[in-house]
Amino acid sequence: MALADRVLVLEDGAVVQEGEPAEIATRPRTDYVARLVGLSLLPGLAEGPRVRLAGGGVVTASEEASGPVFAAVRPESVSIFLARPEGSPRNVWPVRLAGATPHGGTVRCELTGEVSLLADVTAAAFAELGLAPGAEVWAAVKASEVAVYAR
Incomplete structure:
Protein backbone atom coordinates (compact mmCIF):
# COMPACT_ATOMS: atom_id res chain seq x y z
CA MET A 1 0.00 0.00 0.00
CA GLY A 38 -7.00 -2.31 10.73
CA LEU A 39 -10.38 -0.57 11.18
CA SER A 40 -13.67 -1.53 12.77
CA LEU A 41 -16.41 -1.08 10.16
CA LEU A 42 -19.95 -0.58 11.45
CA PRO A 43 -22.76 -0.41 8.86
CA GLY A 44 -25.88 1.47 9.84
CA LEU A 45 -28.41 4.19 9.15
CA ALA A 46 -27.45 7.78 10.00
CA GLU A 47 -29.90 10.28 11.47
CA GLY A 48 -27.93 13.45 12.18
CA PRO A 49 -24.87 12.67 14.31
CA ARG A 50 -26.27 9.27 15.39
CA VAL A 51 -25.81 6.05 13.46
CA ARG A 52 -28.17 3.19 14.27
CA LEU A 53 -26.16 0.08 13.55
CA ALA A 54 -27.51 -2.79 11.46
CA GLY A 55 -26.70 -5.25 14.27
CA GLY A 56 -28.15 -3.06 17.03
CA GLY A 57 -26.52 -0.32 19.01
CA VAL A 58 -25.90 3.33 18.29
CA VAL A 59 -22.73 5.26 17.48
CA THR A 60 -22.48 9.04 17.80
CA ALA A 61 -20.20 10.94 15.41
CA SER A 62 -19.18 14.60 15.48
CA GLU A 63 -20.62 15.32 12.03
CA GLU A 64 -24.14 14.82 10.76
CA ALA A 65 -25.13 12.40 8.01
CA SER A 66 -28.27 10.73 6.73
CA GLY A 67 -29.17 7.44 5.13
CA PRO A 68 -27.13 4.23 4.81
CA VAL A 69 -23.57 4.77 6.03
CA PHE A 70 -20.48 3.10 7.38
CA ALA A 71 -19.03 4.25 10.69
CA ALA A 72 -15.30 3.45 10.90
CA VAL A 73 -13.25 3.44 14.09
CA ARG A 74 -9.47 3.07 14.39
CA PRO A 75 -8.34 0.64 17.13
CA GLU A 76 -6.12 3.28 18.73
CA SER A 77 -9.24 5.46 19.22
CA VAL A 78 -10.87 2.90 21.52
CA SER A 79 -10.24 3.08 25.26
CA ILE A 80 -10.95 0.16 27.60
CA PHE A 81 -12.17 0.54 31.18
CA LEU A 82 -13.01 -1.94 33.95
CA ALA A 83 -15.97 0.19 35.10
CA ARG A 84 -18.30 2.45 33.11
CA PRO A 85 -16.33 5.65 32.46
CA GLU A 86 -17.69 9.14 33.04
CA GLY A 87 -16.57 12.12 31.04
CA SER A 88 -16.65 13.48 27.53
CA PRO A 89 -16.70 10.37 25.27
CA ARG A 90 -20.11 10.24 23.57
CA ASN A 91 -19.82 6.50 22.86
CA VAL A 92 -19.62 4.08 25.78
CA TRP A 93 -20.61 0.41 25.51
CA PRO A 94 -20.32 -2.74 27.65
CA VAL A 95 -18.25 -5.33 25.75
CA ARG A 96 -16.52 -8.65 26.26
CA LEU A 97 -12.85 -9.21 25.47
CA ALA A 98 -13.12 -12.02 22.89
CA GLY A 99 -9.44 -12.20 22.01
CA ALA A 100 -6.08 -10.48 22.42
CA THR A 101 -3.06 -10.53 20.11
CA PRO A 102 0.30 -8.92 20.99
CA HIS A 103 1.70 -6.50 18.38
CA GLY A 104 5.06 -5.24 19.64
CA GLY A 105 4.37 -2.83 22.51
CA THR A 106 0.59 -2.98 22.04
CA VAL A 107 -2.10 -5.61 22.33
CA ARG A 108 -4.89 -5.76 19.71
CA CYS A 109 -8.10 -6.53 21.59
CA GLU A 110 -11.16 -7.96 19.88
CA LEU A 111 -14.22 -6.64 21.68
CA THR A 112 -17.70 -8.09 21.15
CA GLY A 113 -21.06 -6.79 22.27
CA GLU A 114 -23.82 -4.47 21.11
CA VAL A 115 -21.02 -2.67 19.23
CA SER A 116 -18.07 -4.90 18.29
CA LEU A 117 -14.71 -3.19 17.91
CA LEU A 118 -10.97 -3.64 17.74
CA ALA A 119 -8.92 -1.78 20.35
CA ASP A 120 -5.17 -1.27 20.68
CA VAL A 121 -3.87 -0.83 24.21
CA THR A 122 -0.31 -0.79 25.45
CA ALA A 123 1.01 -4.08 26.78
CA ALA A 124 1.54 -2.36 30.14
CA ALA A 125 -2.09 -1.18 30.32
CA PHE A 126 -3.31 -4.65 29.30
CA ALA A 127 -1.35 -6.18 32.19
CA GLU A 128 -2.26 -3.46 34.73
CA LEU A 129 -5.97 -3.88 33.94
CA GLY A 130 -5.63 -7.66 34.39
CA LEU A 131 -7.31 -8.27 31.05
CA ALA A 132 -7.89 -11.78 29.74
CA PRO A 133 -10.22 -13.25 27.13
CA GLY A 134 -13.76 -13.39 28.49
CA ALA A 135 -13.37 -10.25 30.63
CA GLU A 136 -16.39 -7.93 30.80
CA VAL A 137 -15.17 -4.37 30.21
CA TRP A 138 -16.33 -1.00 28.85
CA ALA A 139 -15.24 0.52 25.54
CA ALA A 140 -15.28 4.27 24.92
CA VAL A 141 -14.75 6.29 21.74
CA LYS A 142 -14.98 10.06 21.33
CA ALA A 143 -17.43 11.18 18.65
CA SER A 144 -14.63 13.05 16.87
CA GLU A 145 -12.84 9.70 16.35
CA VAL A 146 -15.74 8.15 14.39
CA ALA A 147 -15.54 8.56 10.60
CA VAL A 148 -18.90 8.32 8.84
CA TYR A 149 -19.33 7.97 5.07
CA ALA A 150 -22.03 6.83 2.63
CA ARG A 151 -22.39 3.13 1.84
Missing part, protein backbone atom coordinates in the same frame (compact mmCIF):
# COMPACT_ATOMS: atom_id res chain seq x y z
CA ALA A 2 2.92 2.36 0.68
CA LEU A 3 4.28 2.07 -2.87
CA ALA A 4 1.08 1.61 -4.90
CA ASP A 5 -0.77 4.21 -6.95
CA ARG A 6 -3.90 2.03 -7.00
CA VAL A 7 -5.01 -0.98 -4.98
CA LEU A 8 -7.38 -3.76 -5.96
CA VAL A 9 -8.78 -5.93 -3.16
CA LEU A 10 -10.08 -9.41 -3.92
CA GLU A 11 -12.33 -11.33 -1.56
CA ASP A 12 -13.39 -14.88 -2.43
CA GLY A 13 -12.23 -14.31 -6.02
CA ALA A 14 -14.27 -11.13 -6.56
CA VAL A 15 -13.18 -7.48 -6.60
CA VAL A 16 -14.66 -5.83 -3.49
CA GLN A 17 -12.84 -2.50 -3.65
CA GLU A 18 -10.50 -0.62 -5.96
CA GLY A 19 -8.91 2.80 -5.59
CA GLU A 20 -6.05 4.87 -4.27
CA PRO A 21 -4.37 3.50 -1.13
CA ALA A 22 -5.55 6.43 1.01
CA GLU A 23 -9.16 5.85 -0.06
CA ILE A 24 -8.94 2.12 0.70
CA ALA A 25 -7.31 2.78 4.08
CA THR A 26 -9.81 5.43 5.23
CA ARG A 27 -13.04 4.30 3.56
CA PRO A 28 -13.20 0.49 3.41
CA ARG A 29 -16.33 -0.91 1.77
CA THR A 30 -16.42 -4.37 3.40
CA ASP A 31 -15.53 -5.84 6.77
CA TYR A 32 -12.75 -7.83 5.06
CA VAL A 33 -11.12 -4.66 3.68
CA ALA A 34 -11.59 -2.90 7.03
CA ARG A 35 -9.75 -5.70 8.82
CA LEU A 36 -6.94 -5.58 6.23
CA VAL A 37 -6.37 -1.90 6.99
Whole structure:
Protein backbone atom coordinates (compact mmCIF):
# COMPACT_ATOMS: atom_id res chain seq x y z
CA MET A 1 0.00 0.00 0.00
CA ALA A 2 2.92 2.36 0.68
CA LEU A 3 4.28 2.07 -2.87
CA ALA A 4 1.08 1.61 -4.90
CA ASP A 5 -0.77 4.21 -6.95
CA ARG A 6 -3.90 2.03 -7.00
CA VAL A 7 -5.01 -0.98 -4.98
CA LEU A 8 -7.38 -3.76 -5.96
CA VAL A 9 -8.78 -5.93 -3.16
CA LEU A 10 -10.08 -9.41 -3.92
CA GLU A 11 -12.33 -11.33 -1.56
CA ASP A 12 -13.39 -14.88 -2.43
CA GLY A 13 -12.23 -14.31 -6.02
CA ALA A 14 -14.27 -11.13 -6.56
CA VAL A 15 -13.18 -7.48 -6.60
CA VAL A 16 -14.66 -5.83 -3.49
CA GLN A 17 -12.84 -2.50 -3.65
CA GLU A 18 -10.50 -0.62 -5.96
CA GLY A 19 -8.91 2.80 -5.59
CA GLU A 20 -6.05 4.87 -4.27
CA PRO A 21 -4.37 3.50 -1.13
CA ALA A 22 -5.55 6.43 1.01
CA GLU A 23 -9.16 5.85 -0.06
CA ILE A 24 -8.94 2.12 0.70
CA ALA A 25 -7.31 2.78 4.08
CA THR A 26 -9.81 5.43 5.23
CA ARG A 27 -13.04 4.30 3.56
CA PRO A 28 -13.20 0.49 3.41
CA ARG A 29 -16.33 -0.91 1.77
CA THR A 30 -16.42 -4.37 3.40
CA ASP A 31 -15.53 -5.84 6.77
CA TYR A 32 -12.75 -7.83 5.06
CA VAL A 33 -11.12 -4.66 3.68
CA ALA A 34 -11.59 -2.90 7.03
CA ARG A 35 -9.75 -5.70 8.82
CA LEU A 36 -6.94 -5.58 6.23
CA VAL A 37 -6.37 -1.90 6.99
CA GLY A 38 -7.00 -2.31 10.73
CA LEU A 39 -10.38 -0.57 11.18
CA SER A 40 -13.67 -1.53 12.77
CA LEU A 41 -16.41 -1.08 10.16
CA LEU A 42 -19.95 -0.58 11.45
CA PRO A 43 -22.76 -0.41 8.86
CA GLY A 44 -25.88 1.47 9.84
CA LEU A 45 -28.41 4.19 9.15
CA ALA A 46 -27.45 7.78 10.00
CA GLU A 47 -29.90 10.28 11.47
CA GLY A 48 -27.93 13.45 12.18
CA PRO A 49 -24.87 12.67 14.31
CA ARG A 50 -26.27 9.27 15.39
CA VAL A 51 -25.81 6.05 13.46
CA ARG A 52 -28.17 3.19 14.27
CA LEU A 53 -26.16 0.08 13.55
CA ALA A 54 -27.51 -2.79 11.46
CA GLY A 55 -26.70 -5.25 14.27
CA GLY A 56 -28.15 -3.06 17.03
CA GLY A 57 -26.52 -0.32 19.01
CA VAL A 58 -25.90 3.33 18.29
CA VAL A 59 -22.73 5.26 17.48
CA THR A 60 -22.48 9.04 17.80
CA ALA A 61 -20.20 10.94 15.41
CA SER A 62 -19.18 14.60 15.48
CA GLU A 63 -20.62 15.32 12.03
CA GLU A 64 -24.14 14.82 10.76
CA ALA A 65 -25.13 12.40 8.01
CA SER A 66 -28.27 10.73 6.73
CA GLY A 67 -29.17 7.44 5.13
CA PRO A 68 -27.13 4.23 4.81
CA VAL A 69 -23.57 4.77 6.03
CA PHE A 70 -20.48 3.10 7.38
CA ALA A 71 -19.03 4.25 10.69
CA ALA A 72 -15.30 3.45 10.90
CA VAL A 73 -13.25 3.44 14.09
CA ARG A 74 -9.47 3.07 14.39
CA PRO A 75 -8.34 0.64 17.13
CA GLU A 76 -6.12 3.28 18.73
CA SER A 77 -9.24 5.46 19.22
CA VAL A 78 -10.87 2.90 21.52
CA SER A 79 -10.24 3.08 25.26
CA ILE A 80 -10.95 0.16 27.60
CA PHE A 81 -12.17 0.54 31.18
CA LEU A 82 -13.01 -1.94 33.95
CA ALA A 83 -15.97 0.19 35.10
CA ARG A 84 -18.30 2.45 33.11
CA PRO A 85 -16.33 5.65 32.46
CA GLU A 86 -17.69 9.14 33.04
CA GLY A 87 -16.57 12.12 31.04
CA SER A 88 -16.65 13.48 27.53
CA PRO A 89 -16.70 10.37 25.27
CA ARG A 90 -20.11 10.24 23.57
CA ASN A 91 -19.82 6.50 22.86
CA VAL A 92 -19.62 4.08 25.78
CA TRP A 93 -20.61 0.41 25.51
CA PRO A 94 -20.32 -2.74 27.65
CA VAL A 95 -18.25 -5.33 25.75
CA ARG A 96 -16.52 -8.65 26.26
CA LEU A 97 -12.85 -9.21 25.47
CA ALA A 98 -13.12 -12.02 22.89
CA GLY A 99 -9.44 -12.20 22.01
CA ALA A 100 -6.08 -10.48 22.42
CA THR A 101 -3.06 -10.53 20.11
CA PRO A 102 0.30 -8.92 20.99
CA HIS A 103 1.70 -6.50 18.38
CA GLY A 104 5.06 -5.24 19.64
CA GLY A 105 4.37 -2.83 22.51
CA THR A 106 0.59 -2.98 22.04
CA VAL A 107 -2.10 -5.61 22.33
CA ARG A 108 -4.89 -5.76 19.71
CA CYS A 109 -8.10 -6.53 21.59
CA GLU A 110 -11.16 -7.96 19.88
CA LEU A 111 -14.22 -6.64 21.68
CA THR A 112 -17.70 -8.09 21.15
CA GLY A 113 -21.06 -6.79 22.27
CA GLU A 114 -23.82 -4.47 21.11
CA VAL A 115 -21.02 -2.67 19.23
CA SER A 116 -18.07 -4.90 18.29
CA LEU A 117 -14.71 -3.19 17.91
CA LEU A 118 -10.97 -3.64 17.74
CA ALA A 119 -8.92 -1.78 20.35
CA ASP A 120 -5.17 -1.27 20.68
CA VAL A 121 -3.87 -0.83 24.21
CA THR A 122 -0.31 -0.79 25.45
CA ALA A 123 1.01 -4.08 26.78
CA ALA A 124 1.54 -2.36 30.14
CA ALA A 125 -2.09 -1.18 30.32
CA PHE A 126 -3.31 -4.65 29.30
CA ALA A 127 -1.35 -6.18 32.19
CA GLU A 128 -2.26 -3.46 34.73
CA LEU A 129 -5.97 -3.88 33.94
CA GLY A 130 -5.63 -7.66 34.39
CA LEU A 131 -7.31 -8.27 31.05
CA ALA A 132 -7.89 -11.78 29.74
CA PRO A 133 -10.22 -13.25 27.13
CA GLY A 134 -13.76 -13.39 28.49
CA ALA A 135 -13.37 -10.25 30.63
CA GLU A 136 -16.39 -7.93 30.80
CA VAL A 137 -15.17 -4.37 30.21
CA TRP A 138 -16.33 -1.00 28.85
CA ALA A 139 -15.24 0.52 25.54
CA ALA A 140 -15.28 4.27 24.92
CA VAL A 141 -14.75 6.29 21.74
CA LYS A 142 -14.98 10.06 21.33
CA ALA A 143 -17.43 11.18 18.65
CA SER A 144 -14.63 13.05 16.87
CA GLU A 145 -12.84 9.70 16.35
CA VAL A 146 -15.74 8.15 14.39
CA ALA A 147 -15.54 8.56 10.60
CA VAL A 148 -18.90 8.32 8.84
CA TYR A 149 -19.33 7.97 5.07
CA ALA A 150 -22.03 6.83 2.63
CA ARG A 151 -22.39 3.13 1.84
